Amino acid sequence: MMITCDRCGYEGEGEEFRMIGNVMCCGPLVFRECPSCKNPVICDRQEMREDIEDTARDISRRIEAAIHCGDAAQARELLKDLSFLNQCLNLDAINDYVREKKREVSRMERASTAP
Numbered sequence: 297m298m299i300t301c302d303r304c305g306y307e308g309e310g311e312e313f314r315m316i317g318n319v320m321c322c323g324p325l326v327f328r329e330c331p332s333c334k335n336p337v338i339c340d341r342q343e344m345r346e347d348i349e350d351t352a353r354d355i356s357r358r359i360e361a362a363i364h365c366g367d368a369a370q371a372r373e374l375l376k377d378l379s380f381l382n383q384c385l386n387l388d389a390i391n392d393y394v395r396e397k398k399r400e401v402s403r404m405e406r407a408s409t410a411p
């Protein structure tokens with residue numbers, strides 16, 4: 297992915313531009329720093345969408361595995377990661393999935409702490 301700085305015109309690979317942070321907490325845009333003039337450059341994460349979707353699928357598989365093993369803490373961590381990822385995907389299906397799995401994990405936790 298090539299990025300062009302809109303201030304100095306420096307053009308480079310995405311890795312050369314250090315990631316500074318999100319433009320909005322839940323938006324699809326990220327700030328990157330131009331290595332030449334330190335100008336913050338806004339990049340659209342659309343091109344990364346496929347990668348993010350792959351990662352989301354991978355995480356949901358690990359959530360299933362964690363629930364299967366009864367590892368509630370691990371499942372909770374993974375659900376947190378998945379909802380964070382969904383900030384760039386904004387998929388209702390993932391929101392529903394996270395909500396449903398959280399309920400499942402809560403039930404597991406209650407069952408494991410019951411005398």
Ligand SMILES: [Zn+2]
Pocket residue numbers: 301302303304305306330331332333334335
């Ligand atoms: Zn620049």
